[in-house]
Amino acid sequence: MASATPDPKSVAIITGSTRTPRVGPSVAAWVYDTLLPAATSSSLVLAPVDLATFNLPIYDESVIPAMVPSSATFSKPHTIAWSTEIQKHAAYILVTPEYNFGMPGAIKNAIDYLVNEWKGKPIAIVSYGVAGGESASENASFVLGKVGLKVAETKTQLRFAGDHGPELYEAMLKGGLGPETKGNWEKEKSADVLKAFAEIKALLEEKPEVKEEDVAKA
Numbered sequence: 001m002a003s004a005t006p007d008p009k010s011v012a013i014i015t016g017s018t019r020t021p022r023v024g025p026s027v028a029a030w031v032y033d034t035l036l037p038a039a040t041s042s043s044l045v046l047a048p049v050d051l052a053t054f055n056l057p058i059y060d061e062s063v064i065p066a067m068v069p070s071s072a073t074f075s076k077p078h079t080i081a082w083s084t085e086i087q088k089h090a091a092y093i094l095v096t097p098e099y100n101f102g103m104p105g106a107i108k109n110a111i112d113y114l115v116n117e118w119k120g121k122p123i124a125i126v127s128y129g130v131a132g133g134e135s136a137s138e139n140a141s142f143v144l145g146k147v148g149l150k151v152a153e154t155k156t157q158l159r160f161a162g163d164h165g166p167e168l169y170e171a172m173l174k175g176g177l178g179p180e181t182k183g184n185w186e187k188e189k190s191a192d193v194l195k196a197f198a199e200i201k202a203l204l205e206e207k208p209e210v211k212e213e214d215v216a217k218a
Contacts, residue, residue: 098129098136132157
C-alpha cells in the first residue's frame with residue numbers, strides 16, 4: 001500500500017467519471033493519444049486508470065487515511081486496491097467532468113480515501129463539459145492542492161462542439177466524441193494538454209526541498 005515505491009516513469013491518466021453512459025473514457029483516450037508521442041520521447045509511461053472499476057463506496061474504513069502506513073493499515077479490499085494503484089505512479093492526469101458546477105462526488109470521495117499515496121506528487125487537470133468544466137477544474141485544483149499534490153498551472157478545459165447541439169448529446173447518451181468536437185480539440189486544445197504534461201515532467205525532475213531539520217540530523 002502506501003509504503004511501496006512508485007515507478008518514477010509512470011503517469012496515470014485517471015478517468016474520473018463513474019456514470020453510465022459516460023464519455024469520460026473517450027475523453028481520457030483522446031488525452032492519452034495526444035500525449036503518447038511526448039511521453040515516449042521523455043521515456044515516461046502513460047497508465048490508464050478508470051475510477052469506476054474500483055467501485056469505491058463512501059469512505060468506510062475504520063482508520064484515518066493520514067495514519068497509513070505509519071501507524072495503521074487499510075482493511076477493505078476496495079481501499080487496498082485503490083491505494084495500491086495510486087501508489088504505483090509518480091504523477092497523475094485527472095480527467096474530470098463537471099456536475100452541477102463542481103467535480104463529481106465520486107472523485108472527491110476517491111481523493112479523500114488517501115493521503116500519503118498522493119502527497120507531493122504532480123498532477124494535471126483536464127476537465128470537460130458544456131462550458132469546458134471550468135468550475136470542476138477550479139474545484140479539483142483547490143482540493144488537490146490542499147491534499148498536498150503539486151497541481152500543474154495549465155488547466156485544459158474541453159467543451160463539446162455546438163454547445164447544446166447533437167455532439168453534446170452523442171457524448172452524454174452514447175459516450176462518443178463527435179468529429180467536430182475531436183477536430184476542435186486537436187486544433188485548439190492539444191497544445192494545452194502538452195503544456196500541462198511538460199509542467200508535470202518539470203515537477204518530476206525537481207529536486208526535493210532540503211529542510212533545515214533534515215540538515216541538522218545529517
